[in-house]
Structures are given as structure tokens and as C-alpha cells.
Amino acid sequence: MIRDERIPADELRRIDDEIRSDWPTGDAVDFEEAIDYHESLPAHKQFADVLENADKPLLQPRAGVPRLDDQIELLEYLHESGQADLLPTTIDSYTRDNEYGKAQEGLEKARETGEDTLNGFPAVNHGVEGCRDLIEAIDAPIEVRHGTPDARLLAAITFAGGFQSFEGGPISYNIPYTKRHGLEETIEKWQFVDRLAGAYTERGVRINREPFGPLTGTLVPPSIAIAIMIVEGQLAATQGVRSITLGYGQVGNVVQDVAALNALKKLGNEYLPDEVVVTTVFHEWMGGFPPDEARANGVISLGGMTAAIAQPDKVITKSPQEFQGVPTKEANASGLRTTRQVIDMAIEQEIDIDGIAEEQDLIERETRCLMDTIFEHGDGDVVQGTIKAFDSGALDVPFAPSDSARGAVLPARDDDGRVRIFEWADLAMDDDIKEIHKARLSRRADTEGRDQSFRMVADDVDAISDGKLIGRPQ
Numbered sequence: 001m002i003r004d005e006r007i008p009a010d011e012l013r014r015i016d017d018e019i020r021s022d023w024p025t026g027d028a029v030d031f032e033e034a035i036d037y038h039e040s041l042p043a044h045k046q047f048a049d050v051l052e053n054a055d056k057p058l059l060q061p062r063a064g065v066p067r068l069d070d071q072i073e074l075l076e077y078l079h080e081s082g083q084a085d086l087l088p089t090t091i092d093s094y095t096r097d098n099e100y101g102k103a104q105e106g107l108e109k110a111r112e113t114g115e116d117t118l119n120g121f122p123a124v125n126h127g128v129e130g131c132r133d134l135i136e137a138i139d140a141p142i143e144v145r146h147g148t149p150d151a152r153l154l155a156a157i158t159f160a161g162g163f164q165s166f167e168g169g170p171i172s173y174n175i176p177y178t179k180r181h182g183l184e185e186t187i188e189k190w191q192f193v194d195r196l197a198g199a200y201t202e203r204g205v206r207i208n209r210e211p212f213g214p215l216t217g218t219l220v221p222p223s224i225a226i227a228i229m230i231v232e233g234q235l236a237a238t239q240g241v242r243s244i245t246l247g248y249g250q251v252g253n254v255v256q257d258v259a260a261l262n263a264l265k266k267l268g269n270e271y272l273p274d275e276v277v278v279t280t281v282f283h284e285w286m287g288g289f290p291p292d293e294a295r296a297n298g299v300i301s302l303g304g305m306t307a308a309i310a311q312p313d314k315v316i317t318k319s320p321q322e323f324q325g326v327p328t329k330e331a332n333a334s335g336l337r338t339t340r341q342v343i344d345m346a347i348e349q350e351i352d353i354d355g356i357a358e359e360q361d362l363i364e365r366e367t368r369c370l371m372d373t374i375f376e377h378g379d380g381d382v383v384q385g386t387i388k389a390f391d392s393g394a395l396d397v398p399f400a401p402s403d404s405a406r407g408a409v410l411p412a413r414d415d416d417g418r419v420r421i422f423e424w425a426d427l428a429m430d431d432d433i434k435e436i437h438k439a440r441l442s443r444r445a446d447t448e449g450r451d452q453s454f455r456m457v458a459d460d461v462d463a464i465s466d467g468k469l470i471g472r473p474q
């Protein structure tokens with residue numbers, strides 16, 4: 001039975017040998033040589049240091065194309081024209097599914113045709129050398145962004161390749177992403193990823209780990225997201241990770257988003273070991289975007305405004321082409337500049353909004369209820385507690401595609417547009433908190449002259465792409 005315990009060194013070596021044989025490029029991974037390479041990188045390419053020493057929110061887009069020279073050109077453009085502080089390398093979907101053969105075919109086709117035949121950068125196929133060429137060419141820190149339930153080989157190769165930041169985790173890249181992998185399996189596999197990051201950390205190369213805060217990106221109640229961030233942060237800390245960036249996806253109500261970011265930072269520092277440096281990342285709206293680019297820039301600007309007030313350590317920006325999917329480099333860069341403009345205009349203002357403290361207190365109380373049930377379910381062990389709490393429904397994620405979560409909890413916006421819980425199912429929560437949600441939802445029902453129902457939830461899912469925040473009846 002897996003537990004929240006550090007993987008022994010011999011087990012780390014055994015797994016490392018095993019996964020490196022999954023694709024030929026695994027052979028070039030040499031831990032000692034990789035340590036030397038990381039040590040040779042200049043200070044402005046040391047991801048954790050740059051992130052943790054910044055004096056205002058750093059901006060980072062998502063970006064990934066199949067060919068190495070195109071990826072270099074793209075990241076140079078986003079760095080120069082987009083003014084990105086931190087850069088990504090978004091990994092393609094085949095690699096995320098460990099389909100390295102299909103990724104290879106796509107890469108070869110891209111090299112023949114010049115077409116973007118993959119929806120990201122196939123880092124395993126490019127191998128250590130290709131990753132290093134990218135790290136050498138770009139004059140800013142770069143993070144691996146993906147959605148991989150089994151990220152062991154991707155981590156081994158990208159860490160050896162010079163990347164010092166890695167997104168995801170065993171819950172945040174399972175529950176929203178896959179039906180095929182059970183929680184026990186992904187927790188075990190991510191223990192290897194975190195132990196490898198911990199091994200680099202012990203040698204002075206502080207690999208930054210960033211659990212994926214937005215989860216399903218659809219009306220996720222802030223306390224559920226924060227509880228899962230704390231769990232993934234704890235699992236990483238156990239394996240020796242010391243630079244952890246906890247994430248949160250914008251829901252669109254400024255008071256609730258600022259309160260959630262404040263709670264995330266506070267509870268992250270409270271629950272995670274003192275030796276961990278906790279930072280936070282705010283993801284601009286992850287739900288459906290308006291098809292109109294002007295309106296899309298409005299959504300992005302509201303994210304910038306929220307970031308200026310809450311001041312997370314990092315902001316993951318969106319582009320005005322979000323509605324269509326992967327943006328052009330120009331649109332991606334413009335989303336960065338739109339965000340930057342709003343932050344730079346608002347960050348020096350003393351903006352004090354009533355209700356943030358009260359909402360933050362509520363979010364913290366909710367999160368503590370969820371953390372308590374996780375510890376109870378596991379008799380203090382976070383791994384067993386998380387698995388059992390999801391199994392019993394005491395912990396849950398709305399609209400979760402994964403069979404590892406019930407997906408029985410239903411959110412809906414209240415009359416102020418804050419995300420509340422309309423259907424609690426078996427979620428572990430104090431009754432007085434449930435009453436608060438119920439009262440706020442009934443105020444919306446009164447305003448709209450309709451009963452609280454699933455109709456509200458469905459209306460809310462499309463509200464922002466329809467140009468609103470709350471899905472009011474037509």
C-alpha cells in the first residue's frame with residue numbers, strides 16, 4: 001500500500017533505469033553530467049531563483065510547437081515581443097499519453113512539411129540534446145507544461161536537458177485529464193518525478209514544481225482546488241522538492257479570486273514544511289472564452305486586474321484567440337501585453353474591496369474541513385487519505401472526467417457571481433458552511449425568480465463565453 005514516504009535511493013535508481021529504456025533518447029540521461037550542466041547555467045536562467053526573487057507578478061504564457069527551431073523562434077518572440085518574464089514549453093498530447101512513437105511520426109512529418117503536426121513540443125523525442133539547444137538559445141527560465149499522468153520519462157529527459165520547472169501532479173493531471181489511470185497509480189508515478197526533482201535539489205539544483213491548480217477549469221470551488229494544491233505540495237515536499245508553486249484558476253469574481261489567492265498563499269505556507277519556499281500562480285480564466293477578440297481581451301484584463309490586487313508570484317496568461325485553441329505567436333504575445341498593461345496601471349493603486357477578508361475566511365474554513373477529512377481518511381497519511389477521501393466522495397471535483405473522483409458535487413454562481421456549491425453530495429463540509437452557500441444561492445434564485453437547479457449550473461458554464469459572468473435566464 002503506497003504511503004506518503006520518500007522513495008529510497010536504490011528504488012529511485014531502479015525506476016530510472018526502467019523508464020529510460022522506454023524510448024532511445026532515455027539512454028543519454030546522465031544525472032551527474034546533468035548536475036554539471038545546470039550549474040553552468042547563468043543566474044537569469046535559474047527558474048526558482050528568478051521566480052522567488054521577483055518583486056511583482058511574473059508573466060508566463062503557454063507555448064509549444066513540434067520543431068526545435070520553431071520552438072526557439074516562438075519563445076524568442078514571446079520573450080521579446082510579449083515581454084514574458086518566464087517561458088513555457090508546452091508538450092504535445094502524444095507525449096502526454098506516452099505515445100512516443102506517434103510523437104516521432106508527427107515530428108518527422110513536421111520536419112518534412114514545416115507544418116505544426118503536433119500540438120506541442122515532443123521533448124522526449126528531441127531528447128536531452130534537443131532540450132539543451134532550447135535552453136541555450138533562450139535567455140529566460142523555461143518551464144515544462146503538459147498534462148501527463150505518467151510523466152517519469154518526460155521528467156528524466158527534461159530535467160537532464162536543463163529545464164528547472166515542471167508542472168502537474170498525480171491528482172491535478174489525473175482527475176481532469178484521464179479515465180485510464182487510477183489515483184494510486186499516478187501518485188506512485190509522480191512520487192518518482194518528485195523524488196528525481198528532490199535528488200537534483202539535494203545537489204543544489206532546485207527544480208521548481210507547480211501543481212496544476214485549475215483542475216477541470218470549470219467552476220471549481222476555490223477550497224477544493226486549494227486542498228488539492230496542498231496535497232500535491234505535501235507529496236512533492238516529502239520527496240525533497242523545496243520550490244513549490246501552488247496554482248489557482250481564475251473564476252471571474254474579483255473578490256473571490258483575490259480571497260482565494262490570499263488563502264492559497266497562507267494555507268500553503270501553513271501546511272507545507274518550513275524548508276519549502278511556497279509561491280503562487282494565478283491562471284487567467286480557463287473556461288470557455290468569448291469568440292470575439294475584443295471581449296476576450298476584456299476577460300484577460302479582468303485577470304490582470306485581479307493579479308494586480310492579489311499579487312500572486314506568477315500569472316499564466318491567455319490569448320484573445322483562446323476560443324479557437326492554440327494561438328498564433330502574435331495573439332499569444334498580445335495576451336501577455338494586455339495583462340502587463342492592466343497590472344502596471346493597477347499595481348500601484350491602493351485598491352481595497354470590501355468582503356475580501358470575509359470571503360478569504362470562508363475559503364480557509366472550507367479548505368480546513370477538506371484537509372481534516374483527508375487526514376482522517378488516511379490516519380494522518382496524505383496519500384492514503386487522498387485516495388480514500390476521493391473514494392468515499394468526501395473529496396470531489398465537479399465535472400471530473402476521471403473515475404477516481406465521483407464528480408457528484410455541483411457548483412453554481414451566487415448572485416454576486418462567486419462560485420458556490422449547489423449539490424454537496426458527500427463532500428466533507430461543516431453544516432454552517434453549507435448554510436452560507438445555500439443562502440447565497442437562494443438570493444440568486446430570488447433575483448432570477450427561479451428555483452436553485454442544475455439549470456443554473458448549465459447556464460453558468462457558458463456565461464463568460466456568452467459575454468457575461470453569471471448565467472442569468474434569458
Ligand SMILES: CCC[C@H]1O[C@@H](n2cnc3c(N)ncnc32)[C@H](O)[C@@H]1O
Nearest residue numbers: 062063064065090119120325326327
Ligand atoms: C491547460 C491547457 C489548456 C490551455 O493551454 C493552451 N495550449 C495548449 N497547447 C498549447 C500550445 N501548444 N501553445 C500554446 N497554448 C497551448 C490552450 O490554448 C488552453 O488555453
